[in-house]
Amino acid sequence: MTGSIIIAVIAGMLCGYFVMPQNITDNLNTLSTISLNFLILSIGIDVGSNKSLIKNLKKSGFKIILIPACIILGSFAGGILTALIYNLSFKSSLSIASGFGWYSLSGILLTNLDGAQVGTTAFLTNVFRELIAVVLIPVVAVKLNHYTAIAPAGATSMDTTLPLIAKATTPEITVISFLNGVILSSLVPIFISFFYTLNW
Numbered sequence: 001m002t003g004s005i006i007i008a009v010i011a012g013m014l015c016g017y018f019v020m021p022q023n024i025t026d027n028l029n030t031l032s033t034i035s036l037n038f039l040i041l042s043i044g045i046d047v048g049s050n051k052s053l054i055k056n057l058k059k060s061g062f063k064i065i066l067i068p069a070c071i072i073l074g075s076f077a078g079g080i081l082t083a084l085i086y087n088l089s090f091k092s093s094l095s096i097a098s099g100f101g102w103y104s105l106s107g108i109l110l111t112n113l114d115g116a117q118v119g120t121t122a123f124l125t126n127v128f129r130e131l132i133a134v135v136l137i138p139v140v141a142v143k144l145n146h147y148t149a150i151a152p153a154g155a156t157s158m159d160t161t162l163p164l165i166a167k168a169t170t171p172e173i174t175v176i177s178f179l180n181g182v183i184l185s186s187l188v189p190i191f192i193s194f195f196y197t198l199n200w
Contacts, residue, residue, distance in 0.1 A: 064179045064180065067147060067151070070151070071100065071151050071180070072100075072184070075154070076097055076098075079093040079094040079096065079097030082097070090195075090198070092114065094191075094195040095122070095191075095195040095196045096121060096125050098187075098188060099126040099129075100129075100184045101130050101153065101154030101155045102126060102155040103122070103123050103130065105188055105189065106123065107119050107123030109122075109188075109189060109192050113192070130156050130160065130161065133152035133154070133156065134161065137153065137164050141165075141169055146168075147173065149168055149173070150165060150180050153180075155181055155185045155188060157177040157178065157180050158177070158178045158179075158181020158185060162174065162181070
């Protein structure tokens with residue numbers, strides 16, 4: 001997965017520099033917007049088609065709200081700290097932090113909103129978050145507790161890191177992990193758009 005991402009980025013850079021004609025690159029913004037809207041639509045369909053989601057939500061109770069709320073607060077705290085250390089605008093750093101590990105959406109969305117530099121930063125930040133999560137999840141599950149093992153995964157706890165969480169924890173935590181990912185994934189475009197509109 002990570003290897004294919006890196007190859008795709010490098011191939012895209014080479015194509016943009018050597019191959020693609022100017023009339024195509026001028027229309028990439030429109031193409032990426034269409035792809036982004038289709039991606040968000042497909043996530044909505046995926047969530048809506050899961051009939052057992054409400055049952056699992058009731059069964060998990062307050063924990064399902066508390067876990068994503070803590071992940072959101074932790075991500076925003078990291079965004080604010082990064083803004084202070086690197087002298088970035090809070091608007092940009094909080095928008096990047098709002099990706100919650102969903103690198104494909106946050107990268108495209110911020111490229112459209114704020115240009116290629118911020119979009120690339122968001123993409124790489126969230127790719128590294130997922131890679132760090134893969135390393136940390138088994139360690140956190142053993143050293144701390146199973147609920148905490150969901151936190152590094154962020155939005156990816158419903159898809160790419162879910163098998164790892166399932167292996168390191170219990171079936172109950174796996175359900176909560178999936179629901180956590182659904183909540184965070186739904187909030188990514190909302191938070192990115194919200195923070196980007198702020199004049200900080």
